[in-house]
Amino acid sequence: MPIHYLIAVTGTPLPALTYQSDETLSPGVRVLVPIGTRVQVGLVLGLAEQTEASTYQIKAIIRVLDLQPVWTQSELALLDWCARYYHAPWGRVLETALPPKLRQSKPTKRPLKALTTPPLGTAQLVELNSEQAHCLTAIAASLGQFTAWLLQGVTGSGKTEVYAALIAQVLQKQQQALLLVPEIGLTGQMVARLTQRLGTTPVLLHSELTDNQRAQVWQLTQQGSPLLLIGTRSAIFAPLPNLGIIIVDEEHDNAYKQQDSIRYHARDIALMRAKYQHCPVVLGSATPSLETLANVAAGKYQQLALTQRANTQSLPSIQTIDMRQQALAGALSPQLIKAIAQTLDDGEQVLLFLNRRGYAPVLMCHDCGYTVDCPACEVPYTFHRHAPNLRCHHCGKVEHAPKACPHCGAQNWHLVGQGTQKVEETLSMHFPHTPVLRIDRDSSQGKDKLPQLLEQVRSGAARLILGTQMLAKGHDFAGIALVGIIDVDAALFARDFRALEKLAQLVVQVSGRTGRGDKAGRVLLQTHQPQHPFVQSLLKQSYSEIAQDLLKERAETHLPPFGHSAWLLAEGKDLHKVQQQLEQLTQQVTTAEIDIAGPMPAIMHKRQGYYRELLWLQAEKRNVLHSVIHQLQTALAQPNGLLSGVRVFLDIDPQDMP
Ligand code: ADP
Ligand code: ZN
Secondary structure, eight states: OOEEEEEEETTSSOOOEEEEESSOOOTTOEEEEEETTEEEEEEEEEEOOOOSSOSSOOOBOOEEOOSSOSSOHHHHHHHHHHHHHTTOOHHHHHHHHSOHHHHOSSOOSSOOOOOOOOOOOOOOOOOOOHHHHHHHHHHHTTTTSOOEEEEEEOTTSOHHHHHHHHHHHHHHTTOEEEEEOSOGGGOHHHHHHHHHHHTSOOEEEOTTSOHHHHHHHHHHHHTOOSOEEEEOGGGGGSOOTTEEEEEEETTTOGGGBOOSSSOOBHHHHHHHHHHHTTOOEEEEESSOOHHHHHHHHTTSSEEEEEOSOTTOOOOOEEEEEEOTTOOOBTTBOHHHHHHHHHHHHTTOEEEEEOSOOSSBSEEEETTTOOBOBOTTTOSBOEEOSSSSOEEOTTTOOEEOOOSSOTTTOOOOEEEESOOHHHHHHHHHHHOTTSOEEEESTTTTOSTTHHHHHHHHHHHSOOOEEEEOGGGGSSOOOSOEEEEEEOOOHHHHTOSSTTHHHHHHHHHHHHHTTSSOSSSOOEEEEEESOTTOHHHHHHHHSOHHHHHHHHHHHHHHTTOTTSSEEEEEEEEESOHHHHHHHHHHHHHHOOOSSEEEEEEEEEEEEEETTEEEEEEEEEESSHHHHHHHHHHHHHHHHSTTTSOTTEEEEEEESOSSOO
């Protein structure tokens, strides 16, 4: 008699379905199944209830694809948690978790060449200082069981050396270690250092790998042999049957949050994964997220601190430059220009930070005030130095700048605001003998381009460096004596309730790039709001103190991490319908235990021709939020529940307002 199996099917927005087979199949094995008129890859989740006289015909599994399960039972349990927590059907969870090659129903022409496990050599660790040694002892004592750790170490305190020592112990126990990093382009230095310390080559998993390479890495890690896997966000789904530790470096980084499809947070999944696989998870950061600090306060995470820089250099001092009534050279004040000149004269490096790429954020007619907007998004195009000059930073549309104003015909354009390209120009004017190294998304495109740019900073070849937040992330640059933050004012007035938290993280992280060598560093912060209380706290308080104040405010205003939130976004070409969709949904909600705001316009109210409206949901109890979302999704799944021409997206624990 055939056995009934519960199968998750890729390429479908469906929950798990029942299929039958005569073979005995282990959970976690991939199979081919018929669905509709197609054949898709499915994943065996387990046995389905064996119904005798079935009212519908149960289809047969066509073929078994794996000899060995892709994931173990506890890894499958984690994916099941993802499906429930993010309210996503199993089919979509697989779409997110499985690499493309493993989802293909057509067999690969040539079998993939198997990677061999990098051999384990002898670790050559540095001698840890007493703070580091304390952290190591504490975390190492928790190997083999679930414990969540926050390793809060100031910039340059040597967190990476603690990671290395922990990973060495895990490898020695013949187990696997997972190290998550925000962006692979920024981790070359870390990989090199870990390779050297551990005496083995880490295995890398990130978006720059080809589909084949990714599948090969999966085949390797699935074997369970001891290794260190370093990867970006999606590596949290890699099979690691022998997992001994998870480390999430720069845990506050937004790159861990997926911004489309299933909007999962790799850090949050890391916590659950450690729970399911009985190992410690270490969240490392100089500037932990308020979510993580709240979990420490609630006693869920254990906190460890590294308060000293490994080179015993003190943290850089931050000073403001009052921009009011200054004669500005572009975006730069005379004081900043003077400080740059001095630092360059001393033979040291300068790092300037501006979080706006392009030349200028607005192209405006000087005669009539007309701005050139992206027609699909109804926001100004960003002007770029190279043609086509107009680029929409929201939808990516590019266009040639008009010669004459389409409104009044004048040929008198005015560029409003400053992006990195404009500041680069200003710098070149003031420092004609010092080349400017610009590092932003535009200048770092292309394979290996970013590592090359970073190497110029590290080697000291580049003296005058200008960049966006890419520069804020975890780099260990030895020679930077001056950091200039060109503009903090926009963040002070942003609508996003996380803006100040992010600003504090950014300022501390960017500042942390200086004073890493043998000299103390200096940070200058340009603002028109030198008396603003938050600017004052940036100068006078530590990140921890600032974070505690922000937490108090969040508690008073009942915003995350206090309470639990989600948003639902409806998109469509017909604004009225979009609003109607959300209104219909709010009428479904009967409990008073949840606050629902909206429908309200999303921050990007129109994008690529679609209007976007938002419901913000906030509840004190997590289960209330989740049951309301379940209710709303059930309503959407009814016939006529979803209005035609409208799409609805969900974000649980959102990090950004859409
Ligand atoms: P973080 O990740 O906390 O910013 P890093 O791990 O990059 O700090 O350490 C900063 C620098 O100090 C690195 O060059 C590192 O090799 C060095 N360092 C850290 N700990 C030690 C130690 N115990 N002995 C010698 N050098 C150390
Ligand atoms: Zn656009």
